[in-house]
Amino acid sequence: MDNIKVAILGIGTVGTGTYKIIKNQKDEFPYKTGSNIEVSKILVRDKSKKREGIDENLITDSWEDIINDDSISIVIEVMGGIEPAKTYITEALKKGKSVVTANKDLIASYGGELLDLAKENKCDILFEAAVAGGIPIIRPLKECLASNKVEEVMGIVNGTTNFILSKMTDEGMEFDEALKLAQKLGYAEADPTADVEGYDAGRKIAIMASIAFNSRVKFDDVYTEGISNISAKDIKYAKELDCEIKLLGVASNTDDGIEARVHPMLIPNDHPLSGVKDSFNAVFVKGDSVGDTMFYGKGAGELPTASAIVGDVIDVARNIHFGCCGRIGCTCYKNLPIKTIDDIYSKYFVRLQIVDKSGVLASVLSVLGKNDVSIYQLMQKKKRDNNFAEIVLVTDKVKEKNLRDSIKELEDMPVVHKVSKVIRVY
Amino acid sequence: MDNIKVAILGIGTVGTGTYKIIKNQKDEFPYKTGSNIEVSKILVRDKSKKREGIDENLITDSWEDIINDDSISIVIEVMGGIEPAKTYITEALKKGKSVVTANKDLIASYGGELLDLAKENKCDILFEAAVAGGIPIIRPLKECLASNKVEEVMGIVNGTTNFILSKMTDEGMEFDEALKLAQKLGYAEADPTADVEGYDAGRKIAIMASIAFNSRVKFDDVYTEGISNISAKDIKYAKELDCEIKLLGVASNTDDGIEARVHPMLIPNDHPLSGVKDSFNAVFVKGDSVGDTMFYGKGAGELPTASAIVGDVIDVARNIHFGCCGRIGCTCYKNLPIKTIDDIYSKYFVRLQIVDKSGVLASVLSVLGKNDVSIYQLMQKKKRDNNFAEIVLVTDKVKEKNLRDSIKELEDMPVVHKVSKVIRVY
Numbered sequence: 094m095d096n097i098k099v100a101i102l103g104i105g106t107v108g109t110g111t112y113k114i115i116k117n118q119k120d121e122f123p124y125k126t127g128s129n130i131e132v133s134k135i136l137v138r139d140k141s142k143k144r145e146g147i148d149e150n151l152i153t154d155s156w157e158d159i160i161n162d163d164s165i166s167i168v169i170e171v172m173g174g175i176e177p178a179k180t181y182i183t184e185a186l187k188k189g190k191s192v193v194t195a196n197k198d199l200i201a202s203y204g205g206e207l208l209d210l211a212k213e214n215k216c217d218i219l220f221e222a223a224v225a226g227g228i229p230i231i232r233p234l235k236e237c238l239a240s241n242k243v244e245e246v247m248g249i250v251n252g253t254t255n256f257i258l259s260k261m262t263d264e265g266m267e268f269d270e271a272l273k274l275a276q277k278l279g280y281a282e283a284d285p286t287a288d289v290e291g292y293d294a295g296r297k298i299a300i301m302a303s304i305a306f307n308s309r310v311k312f313d314d315v316y317t318e319g320i321s322n323i324s325a326k327d328i329k330y331a332k333e334l335d336c337e338i339k340l341l342g343v344a345s346n347t348d349d350g351i352e353a354r355v356h357p358m359l360i361p362n363d364h365p366l367s368g369v370k371d372s373f374n375a376v377f378v379k380g381d382s383v384g385d386t387m388f389y390g391k392g393a394g395e396l397p398t399a400s401a402i403v404g405d406v407i408d409v410a411r412n413i414h415f416g417c418c419g420r421i422g423c424t425c426y427k428n429l430p431i432k433t434i435d436d437i438y439s440k441y442f443v444r445l446q447i448v449d450k451s452g453v454l455a456s457v458l459s460v461l462g463k464n465d466v467s468i469y470q471l472m473q474k475k476k477r478d479n480n481f482a483e484i485v486l487v488t489d490k491v492k493e494k495n496l497r498d499s500i501k502e503l504e505d506m507p508v509v510h511k512v513s514k515v516i517r518v519y
Numbered sequence: 520m521d522n523i524k525v526a527i528l529g530i531g532t533v534g535t536g537t538y539k540i541i542k543n544q545k546d547e548f549p550y551k552t553g554s555n556i557e558v559s560k561i562l563v564r565d566k567s568k569k570r571e572g573i574d575e576n577l578i579t580d581s582w583e584d585i586i587n588d589d590s591i592s593i594v595i596e597v598m599g600g601i602e603p604a605k606t607y608i609t610e611a612l613k614k615g616k617s618v619v620t621a622n623k624d625l626i627a628s629y630g631g632e633l634l635d636l637a638k639e640n641k642c643d644i645l646f647e648a649a650v651a652g653g654i655p656i657i658r659p660l661k662e663c664l665a666s667n668k669v670e671e672v673m674g675i676v677n678g679t680t681n682f683i684l685s686k687m688t689d690e691g692m693e694f695d696e697a698l699k700l701a702q703k704l705g706y707a708e709a710d711p712t713a714d715v716e717g718y719d720a721g722r723k724i725a726i727m728a729s730i731a732f733n734s735r736v737k738f739d740d741v742y743t744e745g746i747s748n749i750s751a752k753d754i755k756y757a758k759e760l761d762c763e764i765k766l767l768g769v770a771s772n773t774d775d776g777i778e779a780r781v782h783p784m785l786i787p788n789d790h791p792l793s794g795v796k797d798s799f800n801a802v803f804v805k806g807d808s809v810g811d812t813m814f815y816g817k818g819a820g821e822l823p824t825a826s827a828i829v830g831d832v833i834d835v836a837r838n839i840h841f842g843c844c845g846r847i848g849c850t851c852y853k854n855l856p857i858k859t860i861d862d863i864y865s866k867y868f869v870r871l872q873i874v875d876k877s878g879v880l881a882s883v884l885s886v887l888g889k890n891d892v893s894i895y896q897l898m899q900k901k902k903r904d905n906n907f908a909e910i911v912l913v914t915d916k917v918k919e920k921n922l923r924d925s926i927k928e929l930e931d932m933p934v935v936h937k938v939s940k941v942i943r944v945y
Contacts, residue, residue, distance in 0.1 A: 110808070114666050114808055118666060121733075124733070124850075124852040125665055125850070221663060227806075227808070227809035227810065227812065228812060229655070229659040229662075229663030229664065229812070232658065232659070232662060232663050233655040233658070233659065233663075236655075236658060236830060236833070236834055237647060237655030237658050237659075237827065237830045238655065238826065238830060239551055239829075239830055239833045239834075240540050240544060240825075240826050240827075240828075240829030240830045240832075240833060241826055307547075307550070365794065365815060368791065368794055380653075380826060381822075382536070382540055382653070382822040382823065382825060382826035382829075383653035383816060383817065383822070383823050383826040383827075384653065384816065384817045384820075384822070384823055385816060385817070386653065386654060386655070386814075386815060386816035386817075387813070387814075387815040387816065388812075388813075388814060388815075389791060389812060389813040389814075389815065390809060390810065390811060390812035390813065391809065391810045391811070391812075394810075396807075396808040396809070396810070397808065397809050397810055399666075399808060400664065400666050400667055400806060400808035400809040401663065401666075401809075402666075403665075403666030403808075404662060404663045404664060404665055404666045406666075407662070407665045407666060408662055408665075411846055411847065412843075412846075415841075415843040415846045416842075416843065417838075417841040417842065417843035417846065420837055420838075420841045420843065421837065424550075424551070426550040
């Protein structure tokens, strides 16, 4: 029986979960992989820190201890951030050690080169945990759905913002109140920017789009817009339209290029994604043969994320046992153009205040008409503030540039008090 | 570049879909698998039949043509039924040909021996399409979630019955009317027994339970109960309890054995499975680390099923390219006991008519109490027929045997007109 030794880089929440699962599953690994799997070293910054339940003899603060240990064949990277993770992973792959990582920042920006490096060295680099935590999505895209031309990948892939929006929807909270609650419960970090502004979701969409469309999409290619300006009022109007507001990552494979974006969106109540609440994640995949599929589960947390990591470790162990590491490497064999947000077509929810006088609504609509922005639905609200009437309209599917041009024009009109909100609609 | 030749056994709906996808994906295979993949023979019963869009030169009615053709390395079996599929697959594996099949009848009864035979011959036998059509579920269970002790697998895995129940729920149809509509639209067969009585779902649950719990569960081990006695009235009462009635396959891995069963069930409206409508399928998996996950999509149809088959073909092709066929074989390395339905605990919805007289309800409740069946919820309906009062009650979680004993006792009571329905509750 082989003994496969692994090193864990970083022993925070996810590292600890990984350590626990590997310990708990000890007796199952021989049956599942043909080999024993054990943690032989754990890299930390501060060796002196007390760590409950972790074998102290495994702890080291020296990367050299790990990279020069030829008995270690798998390196699990759960430190996060670009450096030193990138250097460590690069060195590990060059030494022929396979890598399992949960590092979405790194994969979204340097996935291509790391996958190429793994191939050169006949190693695996797997990263199921980098997208949507415990939900199987990378392997389904690379394997189960490989017979499809994937047309769209869309998902709720950030639990923090989904928790905030759920609280705003179900309990009528304003954004600031919901964010504070999320921070109190540990769902949001002290600096919530990466979650709230959509950067975290953007990285996950970049990774999924690259795999789904077989063409590299980097984080910088993804348009991102966050949820900090969504108000309880917007959510109330969304409800009147039988919709929920969600922060969605959307990637589409169109005839003239790839669209990749993260922004709040109104989704109809009967869409499966609208029922995804709190810290759950879900990814919707549309393939030319399979049609609509959805993958749902916990997108973060100690054990769900570690579940995906150890699933990858089992896969690598099987590959080591069968001598077929590098069996599935980089799948980006196309070089498709990526569209800018200006060229994307969408439906839009627009909320604006206009002077409450006859003829004003007509002039607003004529500006939209002139810019080829046609109207799907319109509500003028009864309640009026300060002599202004509030208008809520939903456009047909129109070009983002045309919508932006008309909003700019509206904002310059003396009879338009304010365009309060523009949100895309599914 | 390798040329991987495949044979398709049977060219009905799913076989035709498989043929189409392999043709359409021709240019992608080299990038995805390192090899070309082409259909070189198609086995049919009647060679003379006209088949639109299928290359006639590939058609043969001789199995010997295929089994003796050493250039064929993958056999796709989409004939269905036990024989001759079992003989063909056995012969193919013995000759070192890998097999991809959508045959749930065969896998649910003979999966273990076929997987062992594949291993002996260093071949793959893959069957993603046998459960829930295009939805990736076999590979996620065998690979992505392999780090979990799976506690429960539960799903809506029969589109026909889900369509019928959706029509009964949304449009108030009775069972017979909904079945007729399903037959008219091609969702149900002329003889709908296998779908309607839960046998089809039972086969799928047997396959999923075997993989999820690493212990063989055969179709005969699965308790099955169909939907033909569900009435519009039951569905109306379920709605009053904020539930939907679905035909569910449920497999649980409990401390004293495996439970595996298919029956109608009331699920609360806020459970993700309750929103699965019409011909969609969904499988819910609960793992000790990952928590709750769900996989959703089209459970049948030409292209969704063929999507899963060609996904498996791509996997085998990669294994051939890397010389690692048989990398993941039978995963049933445990031998867990299987419980009978009598020993299963569940909540129950019971609808009964009693004589409308004081003291009768008390005597009904005392029979239940004597059998350790405690009540969670009780409704006495205002409307009365023929001097009988209708009682709807939901029990706590109780042992099936106790519930059955008390129902038997109730049926013998002169004051009980009829126990009209017993349905399990999630």
